[in-house]
Amino acid sequence: MALQLGRMFSDGIRRVLTRTGGILFAGLLVIQLLVQVSINTAVVGFVPPEAAGELGETIGLTLPVSGTVATALFLATLVLSSVYFVGLSRALARPLPELSTFPADLFTRRLGRATLSMLVGGAIVTVSVTVGLMLFFLPGIFLAVCFLFFIFAVSVEDRGFVDALKRSWGLSRGNRLKLTVVVILSGVIGAVTGAVGSVLDLAGSPVVGDLVTNTISSVLFVLLYGIMAAAYLQLRDDDEDGFDGSVTSQPLGNTVADQ
Known part of the structure; x- marks a missing residue:
């Protein structure tokens, strides 16, 4: 069945304008910071000492730790972000009436397996899309569209990363x-936040720039994932061979109508 864009955007916005959306925004902001x-x-920590002082005045938010500790923190944050996106996918894919709650089982059900699949599959998607963008741009856009629902297949349907990649590919077929x-919107969000950060950096306020750009991007990306969740639910519920035992127990159309 053809994806209904108007329904996708309206339902996605409704999903984000909830208690769940607010919690997800706060979580994403912390992770991005x-x-x-x-x-x-890490950058300041690994440059020569004579350049570190000058660089520290222009680079924005930093911590009083070594480059090695900062690198370890970065790697730990990557794992934390995978955990976060498991919870985000499960949270936003629930029926609308349930988005006023935020139960703990969003982050406890098969979390280890889902996190590992998110890390491995996410790396595959990132590399594939990046290489595709380098090869005449359009292949990267195509792959980004095909793997758009990967995180939902991993988190909501409890699939392994290979099966999740196949599932996302199948769900996107016919509506790419x-x-x-959605992919273009993601690029626009990145461009807008990057432009804001550049302006604030030129104004001599790199710390303010980091705070403002990460806040803006957190708001917009949570909204984007709400829209992605709405698209996923619409296509999944219309897929005769789709998953039928997920967190969402009723068709999206009925859920919206009940509001």
Whole structure:
């Protein structure tokens, strides 16, 4: 069945404008700040001492730790982000009435397996899309669209990373042109936040720039994932061979109608 873009956007926005959306925003903001701080600190920590002082004044948020500790923090944050996206996918894929709650089992059900699949599969997707973008750009967009629902297949349907990649590929089939809108929107968000950060850096406020850009990107990316969740549910519920025992127990159309 063809993806309904209007329904996708409206339902995605409704999913984010909930208690769940607020919690997910706060969590993503913390993770993004940890990533930013760890990268900045690692860069300062590994440059020659004579350049570290000058660089520290222009690089933004940093921590008073060594480059080695900052690198370890960055790697730990990557694992934490995988855990976060497992919970995000499960949280946003629930029926709308349930988004006023945030139960602990979103982060406890088969968390180890899901996190490992998210890490391995996420690395495969990242490398594939990056290489595709380098090869005349369009192959990267195509792969990004095909693997758009990977995180939901891993988290909501409890699939391994190989099966999740296949599942996402199948769900996107027949609607890839429409789903390109979501991928383009992701790029626009990145461009906007990057531009804001550059302006603030030029204004001599790198710390403010880090805080503002990470806040803006957290808001917009949670919204984007809400839209992705709505698209996933719409296509999954219309898929005759799809998963039928997930966190979402009723068709999306009925859920929206009940609001």
